[in-house]
Amino acid sequence: MKLNILNALSIFKNRLFSRQFLMITLVISFFFIYSPALAMPSNVTVKNVKFFSEGDSLAGTLFKPDNISAAVVLVHGSGQEKRMIELATLLAKNGIAVFTFDKRGVGESGGTYAGPEVGTNNVDSQNLNLLSSDVSAAVNVLSKYLLNDKILIGLMGGSQAGWIIPLAAGKNKNIKFMTIFSGALITVKKQLRFQFYTNGNSKFWDTHSEEDARKHIMNDPDKYEFIDTDPRESLSKLSIPGLWIFGGKDIQVPVNLSIEYLNSLKSRNKNYEYKLYPELGHNTAFSGSDEPVNYAIKWIRNIKSSN
Missing domain, CATH: 1.20.5 (Single alpha-helices involved in coiled-coils or other helix-helix interfaces)
Structure with missing residues (x-):
């Protein structure tokens, strides 16, 4: 027993x-x-960093290759976005230093998140300017850790970042270029009119014309009242190069109208370019194709070599 x-x-x-x-x-x-550090090749250093912006502590991760061709801060779109590790990893493996951080009020970052999920407006002028200040502070962090003022620092982001990036570039002279995926060149209110009109319908362009969309954008009453933001006001004051990458089937940003406004800025000797992928939608940077991000990487390298 x-x-x-x-x-x-x-x-x-x-x-x-x-x-x-x-x-x-x-x-x-x-x-x-x-662990992003263990996924990195041996020639890339990964470091977690905390910094302050507008009185709040924010948290991010720095990716620093041994041989740096350029550097970028990644800028969030809308929503509760944390640091963009996958994109940062890809860029670092291509010789681009990256600083990516958790959006304020998200992940390890302090402050208050503003967005539709919590019943607040995240596209009013006050919040967009606050987020652009966070980006400017992140650029200062990246500049400090590079220890080389010959390396060009730029911004890369998509969607809502199309309004934030020009605001940040106007605040910080360390920002030398912009790479924007699917960013609108129209006002926030007009973009919302278009987004409400398409209503998430992936087949929208099969049943609507460009004329239909423009008429709605220009004439539909606004559903919300707030201080508007026009990215062309900031872009008209900048002298740095910029690249916009668009998808022809975008149902959140009116691409043809945005390209028209971009061409108007180019006619005023602004060093702005665009690349259109007719078969892609809004998420050009995270689509099934690697081509948009690879194109952006090549463009950044050309910016570097031309300075």
Whole structure:
């Protein structure tokens, strides 16, 4: 009887140890799979950094290759976005230093997040300017860690970042170029008119014409009242190069109208370019095609070599 009890206890201990070992193994495996530092090649240094902006502590990650061709701060679109590790990793592997941070009030960043999920307006002038100040502060962090004022620092982002990036560039002279995916060159209110009109319908352009869309954008009453932002006001004052990448089937940003406004700025000797992918939608940077991001990387390298 005593022997049976001892055997039972031994079996229980072995099973308990096996479960503990399995849990430890899973935790270790999770760390090795998802740690950005361990996913990096040996010539890229990864460092977590905290910094202050407008009285709040924000948190991000710095990716620093040994041989840096250029550097960027990644700028968020709308929503509760954390640091963009996957995109930062890709850029770092291509010799571009990156600083990416959690949006204020999200992840490890302090401050208050403003957005539709919490019943607030995240596209009014006050919030866009606040977010652009966060970006400007992040640029100063990146500049400090580069220790080389010959390396050009730029901004890269998509969607809502199309309004934030020009505001940030106007605040910080360290910003030397802009790369914007699917960013509107129309006012926030007009963009909202278009977005409400398309109503998330991926087949919108199969049943509507450019004329239909423009008529709605110019004449539809606004659903919300707030201080508007026109990116062309900021862009007209900047002298840095800029690249916009658009998808022809975008149903959140009126691409043809944005390109028309961009060409108007170019006619005033602004160094602005665009690349159109007719078959892509709004998320050009995160589509099934690698081409938009690869095109942006090549463009950034050309900016570097031309200065």
